[in-house]
Amino acid sequence: MVWKTAILTASDKGSRGEREDTSAQVIRELVEEELSGEIIEYRIVPDEQDEIIAALIELTDYYQVDLVLTTGGTELAVRDVTPEATRRVIEREVPGIAEAMRATVMQKNRSAMLFRGVCGVRGRTLIVNLPGSPKGVHENLAAVMDQLPEALLMVTGQYREQL
Template identity: 90%
Template structure:
């Protein structure tokens, strides 16, 4: 199954074209190669809660993505508001995915305890917050990749027991 996947980067510098979005490229590669997903939209917005919220709503409600992977805005800096924006658009949280990312990655990188990303469901879309670095994206997404197909089957109503 080719899961329709959208990528949303929250980055002030990236949105102004001052920084290349290498984390989104890592997401693209992992989704296409490991998940067999199809990238249907890629967005970069500044670290502004209202803009992140608007993009998440559009990617879920208009583009009908099965999976939205965000990168950036998940640390402790004052401008890092992706988890707060995500919490405002999701209907149900999926804490096990976030817990799995942190516990798996923490074995190699203790700094992941400062990662505040959350995961949740809006309608029939799974939203997963990832860190803003290529290494962080790779480590965290790899930690949950094996569970994403089953999770997506459940979220999209295609799961058969």
């Protein structure tokens, strides 16, 4: 099964071309190598709630990807609004994924408790917020990668077909 995946980066500097988006590259590598996923769309938007919301809706409703992985905008700074935007878009929250990421990464890095990312479902798409750093992306995504195929089977309605 090849999972159609989109990457959405929330970054003021990245959206202005002032910073290379290395976190998205880490996501791309992990999705392609560990999840057998295909990146269908990739976007960078500024840390603006309305722009993040619009991008999430387009990726889920128009592109109809199975998985959207966001990076950036998940800490405590005033401009970090990705979790709020995600909550406004999702229909059902999946708290266990975010909890597992925080719990796993906190064993090595106590500052992981400051990660505010959320996960949820919109239609038949799973949306997972990840931190903005390449290391944070790798650690958090690796913490839940083994459960993503099962979650995606459920979200896309294919779970019963696999039993």
